[in-house]
Amino acid sequence: MLNQLRPALSRVITPVGRALARTGLTPNAITIIGTFGVVGGALGFYPRGEFFWGTVVITIFVFFDMFDGAVARVTGKTSRFGAFLDSNMDRVSDAAIFSGVILRFARQDHPDMMIVGLALFCLVSGALVSYARARAEGIGVGATVGIAERGERLIVSLVAIGLDGLGVPYVLVVGLWLLALASAITVVQRFVAVRKQLEVSEQP
Numbered sequence: 001m002l003n004q005l006r007p008a009l010s011r012v013i014t015p016v017g018r019a020l021a022r023t024g025l026t027p028n029a030i031t032i033i034g035t036f037g038v039v040g041g042a043l044g045f046y047p048r049g050e051f052f053w054g055t056v057v058i059t060i061f062v063f064f065d066m067f068d069g070a071v072a073r074v075t076g077k078t079s080r081f082g083a084f085l086d087s088n089m090d091r092v093s094d095a096a097i098f099s100g101v102i103l104r105f106a107r108q109d110h111p112d113m114m115i116v117g118l119a120l121f122c123l124v125s126g127a128l129v130s131y132a133r134a135r136a137e138g139i140g141v142g143a144t145v146g147i148a149e150r151g152e153r154l155i156v157s158l159v160a161i162g163l164d165g166l167g168v169p170y171v172l173v174v175g176l177w178l179l180a181l182a183s184a185i186t187v188v189q190r191f192v193a194v195r196k197q198l199e200v201s202e203q204p
């Protein structure tokens with residue numbers, strides 16, 4: 001859904017991409033810096049219970065994922081390896097966010113197995129959403145559909161974790177339940193989309 005905002009967002013993102021390109025940073029370097037920033041924010045802050053500041057750091061660095069592509073496009077350095085690196089680093093960042101939450105609530109001094117279980121489910125189902133698209137593309141069909149693509153998943157998780165860090169009650173557990181449900185629905189939506197396309201293309 002948020003993917004549809006891309007053309008409108010590119011009016012803001014492209015000038016930032018141009019400015020970043022003038023620093024001499026390559027798209028791949030921006031991808032890697034963004035990933036280190038998200039992983040550092042998630043694993044440096046979340047296990048210590050610093051959900052607000054962790055979310056602030058992650059939010060800053062997650063935007064690098066929009067700027068790497070913009071820099072690649074404005075400098076003419078778009079590459080297939082860059083696309084491959086970008087997608088794989090997305091999975092590392094996503095895993096780090098939920099791992100940080102899990103590490104917090106699996107600790108003996110703050111145990112909450114409901115949150116641990118939900119965060120684990122969100123980690124695995126989110127990875128499956130992305131894998132379904134990658135595998136679909138591997139067999140020559142598209143699966144860029146669903147109510148919880150990466151942008152939506154990031155927003156729900158970061159808002160829930162960040163607000164929990166500000167002391168808002170129940171927001172984390174409600175956010176994770178929503179995300180778990182939306183991710184599971186998205187997996188089903190992608191399977192259905194792939195099945196439909198294959199039925200059409202493989203008709204005798």
Ligand SMILES: CCCCCCCC/C=C\CCCCCCCC(=O)OC[C@H](COP(=O)(O)O[C@@H]1[C@H](O)[C@H](OP(=O)(O)O)[C@@H](O)[C@H](O)[C@H]1O)OC(=O)CCCCCCC/C=C\CCCCCCCC
Pocket residue numbers: 002003005006055056059062063065066069086087088090126129130131133134148149150151152154155158159161162163166
């Ligand atoms: C009050 C204290 C709390 C603090 C709250 C903090 C709130 C933070 C809120 C939002 C921040 C998150 C912003 C999200 C930015 C998204 C950045 C991003 O991911 O951009 C790239 C993304 C994907 O691009 P790719 O094509 O390169 O990636 C592909 C994708 O990952 C596929 O994933 P899949 O869907 O399959 O799982 C992979 O399959 C593929 O491999 C991979 O290549 O691009 C987008 O998602 C496009 C649109 C994102 C638009 C986000 C706009 C957000 C703008 C503002 C949000 C502000 C909300 C503020 C709320 C504040 C509430 C308190």
Ligand SMILES: Nc1ccn([C@@H]2O[C@H](COP(=O)(O)O)[C@@H](O)[C@H]2O)c(=O)n1
Pocket residue numbers: 027028029031065066067068069070072077078079080081082083085086
């Ligand atoms: N290091 C990179 C990162 C991205 N790309 C190209 O941009 C596309 C993704 O753009 P986003 O705005 O969604 O980040 C990706 O498919 C590549 O074509 C790149 O070349 N190198």
Ligand SMILES: [Mg+2]
Pocket residue numbers: 064065066067068069086
């Ligand atoms: Mg990117």
Ligand SMILES: [Mg+2]
Pocket residue numbers: 065086087090
């Ligand atoms: Mg990315």
